Amino acid sequence: MFKRKSLSLPYILFILCGTVIPLLAILYYAMVDKSGHFTLANLAAIGDPLHLKPLLFSLLLAFICTAICLLLAFPLGLMLRRSGAGKKGFVIFLLILPMWMNFLLRTIAWKILLQKTGVINAILNAVGLKSLEIINTPYAVVLGMVYDFLPFMILPIYNVMIKIDNSLVEAAYDLGASPFRVMKDVLLPLSMPGIISGVTMTFVPSMTSFAISEILGGGNISLIGNIIEGEFLRGGSRNVGSGISMVMMVFILISMALLNKVDKNGEGAVV
Amino acid sequence: MKKFGKYLYIGLIFFFLYLPILTLIVMSFNDNERTSGVWYGFTLKWFGEIFQSQDVMEALINTLVIAVASAAIATLVGVVACVGIMAYTRRQRTLILQLTNIPLLNAEIVTAISLMLTFGMFGISLGMGTILFSHICFCLPYVILNVLPKLRQAGSSTYEAARDLGAGPVKAFFSVVLPDIMPGVATGFLMSFTMSVDDFVITHFTRGAGINTLSTLIYSQQKRGIRANMCALSTVIFLVVLIVLLVRFFLTGRTTADKTVKGGT
16 A cells, blocks of 8 residues: 555664664674683673573573463353353453552561461461461462462453354254363364463563562572573673573573474464 | 352462462551551551551652653654654564564563663763663563564555645655554553563663662562551552453443444444
8 A cells, every 4th residue: 555665774773783683782792701702601601600590580480481371261261151252341351450560569568477477377377277388489480470470471361262163162062072072172272372372471580580589589589580680780700691691592492492392283462 | 060160260379479469558557657467447647648658659650651752752753663663674673673572572571671781881871861761762662563563554545645635745644544544553652561560670770879669669568567558558559450351341332332233233
């Protein structure tokens, strides 16, 4: 219709200055030392246990967080799917609304709820149960991550499930399939695009978050995000920080590639 | 019994999602300067103190100015870019869409440090300008991905008809094409605004010393406990958004219902 490619020039400028050059900048800083000479020391810095342990621990917590979110969101999607499409708008409204309270504040609210003298423990003690002492431990960090990223798992799964034609499910039952087979051969494959996109949207942020571990870990828990933040903002070396970020991106790409192998049809669009 | 279990499960998930919000709302009525798990009695004074606290007001204004400006600029640049992209060949379009997806797929902290390094490399000192530029960059994909499909859907026939009837390209765009793609433009703008208001990571790395948005101010307070006036402000923002969304939901909910009834008869 319009024959003016030049109209997208300002946007191309933004892509160049805001995406392409910055990514090349990380690559450059990762490959040079402070005086600008080529080195591989920044990339090798990941071998330092001070960096390697947080990287592996972040991977572990991200896997756990993603798995819990999936286990919570999948049954929820099934239940909401059956409760009628008329409520679709309202369900999405209820899922998006919490995001209008600043996510740092919501995470800090968990700190208040979980602390030793907090509300949750007061209730537990009142009914005669032992106190839950998970604040400043990895358990609290995982809880915070699950809390913050659960909507990003629920939304894509719900969006895909609500579109599944119920006659397919009925047909499977009519042909004598057990509930388990209906799940395995009908509902699960049809929900796969939503699951893949939900897993992506949960895994990457939980792998790289630093604020949640800082708030709910009480400064005791060092994830790879905390290491990178320290290198850049708390007197570390930008070069080492860039090197570690590069390695972290490689780990994310490997995880994503594994995920894409599961998603054979490549239907898992993120947006 | 099965039904009861189902509603219990749905209820528990939503309880989990709303429990911290309830906590923060309760804390903004608590008569204690910093948030804690202890109840000191009911007060409304923190709501009055929102406007007296200079750093909170400054952070609020910064947050809103950055959000409005970055959403507006991203929408303008993005819509114009989409018109240009329509003229691209298939290969060019694929390339630019892949580049558009990078900020969405990339880890936030990597985007943030990459921008911080670039500003450093070119000797640009960190401040409002760098925050604004960074926010425009991560808002643009939301505009492009909402507007481009609408533009393709709209097709070129109405635009060409307008041109044949004597309208100039600009007039034809504003009076024929823009109304068609308006829902996409509005969604892109609103998503950009929301992302900008809620952003912490990118602002954290690209702000200069002394400049705070609400997110960075909250983060700087988190160790010693959040000030109660911050909770009060968040409660006000949350309730305003709740009311706006509820009104919108019931209005649009009704109109779509009307449409389906009409479509049925």
